[in-house]
Amino acid sequence: MGVCWPGMHLTRYTDYSLRVLLYLGTHEERVCSVSEIARAYDISQNHLMKVVHNLGRAGYVSSVRGRLGGVRLAQACEEINIGAVVRSMEEDLQLVDCGSCLIAPACGLTGALNKALYAFMTVLDGYTLADLMKQRGKLARLLDLGVA
Amino acid sequence: MGVCWPGMHLTRYTDYSLRVLLYLGTHEERVCSVSEIARAYDISQNHLMKVVHNLGRAGYVSSVRGRLGGVRLAQACEEINIGAVVRSMEEDLQLVDCGSCLIAPACGLTGALNKALYAFMTVLDGYTLADLMKQRGKLARLLDLGVA
DNA sequence: CTAATATATGTATAAAAAATACATGTATTA
């Protein structure tokens, strides 16, 4: 059967953003190069470069060019709110496009979806990067395994 | 700039499912053909046929073949839970694919996302089809406008 | 000073997902 089976999901772009923050959070003491992070996770370095660049524009990381350059967190782990990160990475946080739907003026679904999305984001707003790193030691070990 | 701008969203497939239910809900007194519904919303009849078929398999609508056939709700509007509908239409309700991520065993993000998704679905679980049809009169008028 | 290395940035391509089109079968009834 060739049915198209759908799924609600975050883009990898956003997940990669969080992965970068997790990496930098476990290596706060130094700057890390994008290639190092890409190697750790075994993902596209080019793609990750843009992710990192965007994290920079959003103020989450600061970067140093040139030899021995790299990236580091621009804020403390405790200060980085996950909901805010997702909001700034997933530009278009509307669940459906009602643009060309003729019942939009009377549709009760839009309200329900907005409330649901609000609840979703509210949960994420309750987490900081530090909260996601409770198992910091294990995290560091896993990551270093990937780099090596 | 050719950046890829992402978005978390429900598929149209799921939205179409809800649209069908809304249509049938406002025309409870008779069976409606798929072509009629497709015309109302100005969307692909073939696609909608599969949506409807699936709604049937999930028990939300019952269909009648042959001439003068069509589809109708198999349950009362008050009995059709929106969360349940979304769950049965969006097969893969996991937000990210952690399959090939090396930090999965120590990642705190998965838990946060699961909690967020749970909150999202819980809100939808609080709605029935009837709740989405508060403006039933206006809804019917808009829909008939599309069919004509 | 300069070669090496890292980020910055835009474009092009590939891959994946989703939507739509097409084709054909089956059931119902006017």
Add this chain to the structure above:
DNA sequence: TAATACATGTATTTTTTATACATATATTAG
């Protein structure tokens, strides 16, 4: 029995997302 509506599988197109490629710019070790 012809018309019509659902059923079902395949193919194609479109859209989105991810990745690759190319080149510019900044920094510093040596």
